[in-house]
Amino acid sequence: MSNGVRVRRGPLLEGVRKFGVTGIFLARLLAACVRALARPGLIVAQIFNAGGRSLIIIMLSGLFTGMVLGLLGQDVLARFDAETALGQLAALALLKQLGPVLTGLLFAGRAGTALTSEIGLMKATDQLTAMEVMAVDPMAYVAAPRFLGGVIAMPLLAAIFNVIGLFGAHLIGVDLLGVDRGTFWSQTQSAVGLHDVTEGIVKSVVFGVVISLIAVSEGYHCEPTAEGVGLATTRTVVASSVLTLLLDYVLTAAFL
């Protein structure tokens, strides 16, 4: 600031700065996570906050996504007389792409925003400062349990999304449109390999880390005002959604 170098603050510089801030924050957060592990109660509470409270929206979205898959899959595959491949299509689409990505986007909107605004408001009302003065590290007490809660909840939510999605595809494709039940499941079983499951799990863990990190970091670094908390919440949704989609491409390419 006072080193004599004046750089015009453009969006690029701001982006680089943000990246650096978040990187340093991640290092501090991971150090705090080690200490936070000694307080499993706090983490469990945050798994419930991030995961339990997102269950309904994840299950509903999973069901509808699966139903659309069943409808669309049956329609398109029937044109090639291949509607028996519906199970395969639905399972692979959900496991590899739709499960982790849609869960990530919904998680960012539901749990990420809640995390950012909660931590931001704690900051705006001096709660984080009060903890520091009481010699309690807010990184270990507030940030780390919320981060860990998000990281643990996200893959679980994606798994639930996949199961309900597959059920939705089955409901429409098999029960409504008459695809053969036995073929549906046998195709699913033969097509899905460990490799596909791993891809889905890796993606959902990575998205969980990225979204939770952004959400906690934005809350921790926001301007401690009503406007600042609002802006930080918006940034959480935008940044974590874009990064989720970007990283989905990178990971998909990596798993090919």
Place this chain on the structure above:
Amino acid sequence: MSGAADLQRAPAAPADDAVVEVRDAHYSIDGRPIFAGLDITVRRGLITAVMGPSGTGKTTLLRLITGQVFADRGQVSVFGRDIASLSNSEIYAARRRMGMLFQNGALLTDIDVFDNVAFPVREHTNLPESVIRSLVLTKLEAVGLRGAARLMPSELSGGMARRVALARAIVMDPEVLLYDEPFVGLDPISLGMILRLIRHMNQALGITSVVVSHDVQELATIADRSYLLSGGRVVAAGTPQDLAKSDSETVHQFMTGSAEGPVKFHYPAPDYASQLLGADAG
């Protein structure tokens, strides 16, 4: 500013009974100087008042004392040690010997009143829950809110929240209590109670107190020693009676609450008449 220098009786060497020593502290935020050579001594067992107009960095002073920020130049010593030279864990150890009352209470909003007061005890000790319970209830009784133990912070009025925060600040029996604007927005009953509590904790428990405030009248009744800040330095120091008798213009203006004087009430602006007449379109 110069007229007040004679009032300031800063000792040449650090006194033995000084709990907090601020020596020639300089501090600025984003290039805006807050302190330019601040000298303050807080003696053990006394109530030290720090007064000053809004924006003179009274809250920043508390942040310096608790080691949340460090002076750019000069020294801030707490319990005899330069806080800037302490490691993180040593700063945390020093903070455990202090209690701080925030202006808005700063209660943790996701837990109830009882758990808020119990929070520092649970974090720093392994006391059994039964001991914590009686400890917390004793402190809540002292601030008259034992009956509110199971309320959530959102259900409290501003004055109640500050009393809970006070109970939380004293629950670990600190050696030093820092009060950030404890009198703002209190009804007369709560105000009288807070004043009595500050004095009681000082006299009965020997707690050293630093009260940061601009309520001159309230401070005059309890403070053993007062500092008046303006322009980033101490412009006057002494007992409240000394300050009331001071012939310094700044001190006089502050003690009497006049808009005219060395401390400008108006934020710098172009000439009023010419701006109204549109000569300056800003």
